[in-house]
Amino acid sequence: MNTGPHPSGGYILEELSPGMVAIKEVEVTEGRIEQFAEASDDFNPVHMDEAFASKTAYRGRIAHGLLSASFGSAVVGTILPGAGAIYLSQSLAFHKPVRIGDVVTAKITVASVDPESARVVLRTEGYVGDDMIMEGEATVRVPRRRRPARD
Template sequence: MEELVFADIKVGDTASFSKTITEGDVVTYAGLTGDFNPVHINAEYARESMFKERIAHGMLVSGLISAVLGTQLPGPNSIYLGQELSFKAPVKIGDTATATVTVAEKRDDKRILKLKTVVTNQDGVVVIDGTAVIKKVGL
């Protein structure tokens, strides 16, 4: 993966990453974090919930934003300073989620970027909306 030079990053620049959320992703995330909320792992329980079926952990899906930030824009040698998230709709097992980040503000003196972050599903529905603040420490 290639590192972007801070001076070359412009307001309006954008990058995306897509992933289909699998059963394995949900089970692995539950095991890694200890979040065994039954709406994520118990089909019978989930059928009785407002979602009517199992859904992915919101933080699992929001992790796709981190993937874009750490590998594409601004990419390697970036420090995650903060993230605001608003969960708008569930992501179900089998859904394809696409995280898109867009540079909204650039502060040259501190090498800090504010990025609009959004995750959509395969139907274009916004499932997560938010803002990230990143400090670029590399090039």
């Protein structure tokens, strides 16, 4: 079941269940790579310099892996679970490079919900077309339903 944004901006713990999915598509552009390099201070020439990158195993520039991963973070923070979700951990495995002009599909799936700790485990995946470019698992803390104020 593909899940859209919650009207409040975020799902609370009690509204989440395994199998919920949210997807976001983002085009990787020259501008995004430049902005990510500025924000992260990662100016590795494999990302920034075509002449250098053309001599590597990638035979051309590739996007920062964490730029692509950040699209999954955008899903977690704005769609599923959304506003109020706080990252506790993230594992990632990168499978294929991403290039300027590629459209990355970030897919987040609720794997499990722990009502005791208010933690949710998410399967995180990234695709370009049908090719999986990365995958991992995130653990996030999610707000619970507020208890009514006592008089």
